[in-house]
Amino acid sequence: MWRRILTVPLEPEAVRLAREDATAALAEYGIRPDSAFAGAVLLVVSELVANAVRHAAEHSPTADVTVAAGAGQLVIGVADRDPRLPDLSPEAVGDGLRTVADLAAAYGGSIGAERDARGCGKVMVARFRVPDELGTTGRRVGSRAR
Template sequence: MAREAVAGRFSEVGVAPDSAFADAVLLVVSELVVNVLRHAPRSPVADVGITVGARHLVVSVADAEPCLPEFEPGATGAGLQLVAELAGEYDGDISAEPAIDHDGKVVLVRFRVPSQAR
């Protein structure tokens, strides 16, 4: 459902749905939602968002687990490592911060939108 919701916004934000960039974004969404299911037992749902501005696309996944993941090399599992690599392929990055409006956290993955994806 999260992948479908994000893919449904691609035309709105100028991303070609059949591009390699779209595939990378959808894989990141999948990996982050799977992480919520595996590692956030206090969180019955994940809130997935997508924003675009200044040639950057940001995927956000919020959950109710307050423990922030570590992103240092060797500290992440295969899923977060893949997410970091995909973001890096598009001059982006991954971070996490405490949620503002609820107990929990938000994982943010930033990508630079390639010109061919628009």
């Protein structure tokens, strides 16, 4: 699996930084930034990072934004140190997470919230199936963290 991680401060410019890095990550993986799929993924990155800024900044000075791809799937993760897991039931989510869920579902994916591996925070995850027409252009470039 190919993976790229960016750590951003949970401040307003985090959304811009995360989008720029995710755009570069998609290009490295072979997904054109002007494709509808890339647009959906970038909107999801924006919403998940904006939610971290809005809801987790008091518990977490930074968030790790991960773009991972392999086996026909693309996964976006936003990890912070806030231990509170959101209620992802349809009646409880706000407009931002509803948009994230709808975009992921449109590409055969889903969203979720998990405790992080160290047990001191959470990871918001959005999974997508890479469209077949993009699957042949996706390439494994190697792991890279910034």
